Amino acid sequence: MHRSRINGILIDCNVEDIDAAARFWAEALGRPINRDHPGTRGNYVMLEDRPGEIAVQIQRVDHESRIHVDIETDDIPAEIARLEKLGATVDKRMERWVVMRAPSGQRFCVVRVQRDGFPDDAATWG
Template identity: 50%
Template structure:
């Protein structure tokens, strides 16, 4: 979740209590990570300068291929960075295509067959 805040610790205190997930702010104060039990989704908070919003990160081992797949589905690229690409779905929702963020992508990820 993108949080427009000067103190991510305050945001973490609220969302950690609201979701019942423990978390910690990273040393530079830009990100906080909360982890649910088992295979529950991991929730990240990010300190940002723009309006607060929720966005998804889609993990992939091939960012260019996943961006191309998303574009074929109707998404558009908003901003391409070296380690991630910001995209917008046809519904107007922003999301990022990122490299692997945690172990197990190869074993648990989806292999897409666009052929």
């Protein structure tokens, strides 16, 4: 058995200035930039978390700008297998996460547990 839930929305920005993109999204979403978050580094900027809400991260990318979701899990291989049974495919295996593609074409990531409250809020599979 394993568990999973949506971790966050990632706003992929194909831009030179990730800070300007983060400022826009912070204002648009009403969530200040969280410079102290460990996820804010290099090409990544976290917006302030709100208790009980999913995370929002702005990231600089080389591909087209888009938005994707991350699914967090306590067992990445088991979650990948579950999603593959639903028709998803693996696009790319990274060091700490896996990029997948839904049958309808959207890319998303499967990541390790990131947010507090995981055991209480996650769906149980298997």
